[in-house]
Amino acid sequence: MITRETDYAIRAMLYLAHHAGEGAISAAEVAEAMDIPYRFLRRILLRLVGKELLVSTRGKQGGLRLARNPEMVSLLDIVQAMDPEVITLNSCVLKSALCTRSSYCAVHDELCRIQIFVNAELGAISLARLVKHESGREDDLPQR
């Protein structure tokens, strides 16, 4: 399950992708536009900077911008940056030791198979694709 924190991270990245090439954008602007509690968002952005998905500039006129092209950032990148354990269907997918049946559990194989598919799908969804997909409904988007 994608947590709300990760959901916010995705929305923030999406907003910054929409305004890529417009220079640094402040956390306050993102918070208001995307309807995210400001202080909560600050901590999230800090993390995204630390994971090198964003670059920040301090001081007046400072703010955030994408560290890479929107084509080069996937949903998986964001999800993994926020939560190292990602979405994982079942914890045994990560640590099979948790399941005492792990040496012979057929469920494990099936879940891993699905998990691999999910990760591949998330990895294939770039911010650019999402932006493009939304651009057809430009009117609905919060304007700067």
Added chain:
Amino acid sequence: MITRETDYAIRAMLYLAHHAGEGAISAAEVAEAMDIPYRFLRRILLRLVGKELLVSTRGKQGGLRLARNPEMVSLLDIVQAMDPEVITLNSCVLKSALCTRSSYCAVHDELCRIQIFVNAELGAISLARLVKHESGREDDLPQR
């Protein structure tokens, strides 16, 4: 994310599928064989009976058995029985109202697409298939 409770439910169903046609099996036996806390399992089994995945017999010689053929019970059935909100990648997949962007959020569509796939996959995995898959490693299985 599949919770541990649901994981236990799957293991219990799997054990009962392995011993389908052998009459009622007690919760105590399942608990010991599958390494699940007895009282916790009791509550889980109660739920599975309520959702009509299991049928129970009370009193001496009583216990549980599958309500349907192992071919007719999927992982999705079990997961849905334990947690109505299933695995859901993101809560907005369920209640789009939660996301203020829901009317135009491209993420939503993508997540729903993946979710549908995951559910279809889980729905295609029957207990019979899992039992069959494990039967090649019969030696590893806890014996009755």
Added chain:
DNA sequence: GCCATATGATACTATCTTCGTATCATATGC
């Protein structure tokens, strides 16, 4: 230089969820 504005870093708290336990009631076979 000073100050408004911006991020960096971390500590703290309330609430919810998860995992598990405990208790008592009820049914049934021998």
Added chain:
DNA sequence: GCATATGATACGAAGATAGTATCATATGGC
């Protein structure tokens, strides 16, 4: 009638989640 089994809830500890608060530090413009 009694051991054995499930039915139904209530309770509790621990952890995760969502959000707040506080301080430090950098920087552009006056």
